[in-house]
Amino acid sequence: MKRRHCLAACAALAGQARGQGLRPLAIGFDEGSLPTMYRAGAQPAARGIYPALVGLAFAALGRPCELRALPFKRLLADVDGGQLLAGAVIRTPEREQRWLFSQAYFLERLSVYSAGVPFRGLADLTGKRVGVIRGWSYGEAFDAARRLGDFHCEEVSADEHNFAKLLRGRLDYVVATELGGRMLLELPAFERRIASGAAALGVTPIHLALPRSHEGGAALLAAFNTAVEQLQRDGQVEPLVAREIAAAAELVRGRGGVASIA
Structure with a gap:
């Protein structure tokens, strides 16, 4: 039953996104944690394993998103303010009082x-x-x-x-x-x-999270969970991780260190 419910939520979200032309989801990531999530140069777009995986999952749902890199404390404040989803966070008792969490998508x-x-x-x-x-x-x-x-x-x-x-x-x-x-x-x-x-x-599980006040948040997370599970079954996660590690390493070598990247 749970599996069928998740698939139904996934299909409903994808249809809604394609049919209504929904505004892109703003999803925030820490700007300085290579190779998992970081900012490259002056551009605000997030790079790394977590943004790539989250972006791929939402692309599978047909839901556009903006993957933003910013200082972590500002990210937390913007999530509390309803301006962002948290793209890669640890689940803690204190955060559970304010946010809803996806299943862990990375360890x-x-x-x-x-x-x-x-x-x-x-x-x-x-x-x-x-x-x-x-x-x-x-x-x-x-x-x-x-x-x-x-x-x-x-x-x-x-x-x-x-x-x-x-x-x-x-x-x-x-x-x-x-x-x-x-x-x-x-x-x-x-x-x-x-x-x-x-x-x-x-070893800490990494989650997507959003404020409890987010409209349709539970359905969004259920659809995301299903999309990630499908990516895992299709064998897309491990190659993605390898590519992002290689890309971050190339940036580090090419620019002489991490300080010039983040």
């Missing part, structure tokens, strides 16, 4: 990086300076320890800035996505000087 592995003592577990962060991205959640365990003051977090807009602070001794650890960290460690500035810990911080 993001988080790693902890250092230029000294390698990370082995959350207890290693006690009393340390930890670099994070402004406005991000890093899972319930990390967020709870942060609220308790077990360690001090310093926020920036892009992972590269935290890696640079790590090399200058201004941070003890940096939390970043495994895909983003792997890309940065290939740059001459960071190669062989920074390493990921033996243990991952965790």
Whole structure:
């Protein structure tokens, strides 16, 4: 029954979009997290794995969308204000009070990086300076320890800035996505000087989200879920991920580093 309901919602949304010429959905993504989501140069269009996957799902529904890259805290405020959908966020109890979420469409592995003592577990962060991205959640365990003051977090807009602070001794650890960290460690500035810990911080599901006040939000999310499931069955997701990683890596190499991109 649930499957049939989702298919019906998907068909209804696609027909509505094509028949009524609906206004494009505005969907926001963080601007500084290569290769998953980022802004390339001065253009506001979002690039990366998450925008590509979300855009492909809505294209399958015949629903036009604008994929925008912007600072993460501004993105959160614009979603609360009803101006955007959140294209790639973690589901937290606090956000669930305000937003509706899709099924997870990607699993993001988080790693902890250092230029000294390698990370082995959350207890290693006690009393340390930890670099994070402004406005991000890093899972319930990390967020709870942060609220308790077990360690001090310093926020920036892009992972590269935290890696640079790590090399200058201004941070003890940096939390970043495994895909983003792997890309940065290939740059001459960071190669062989920074390493990921033996243990991952965790694996976090990534969701599309929208305000609870969004008209037709539940049907939109049901249709999106069905479209993503179809992309997965058709084998389109893995090649898309590989292409976006390669494209982000080429940008990094071609422009001499991440700072000139985001």
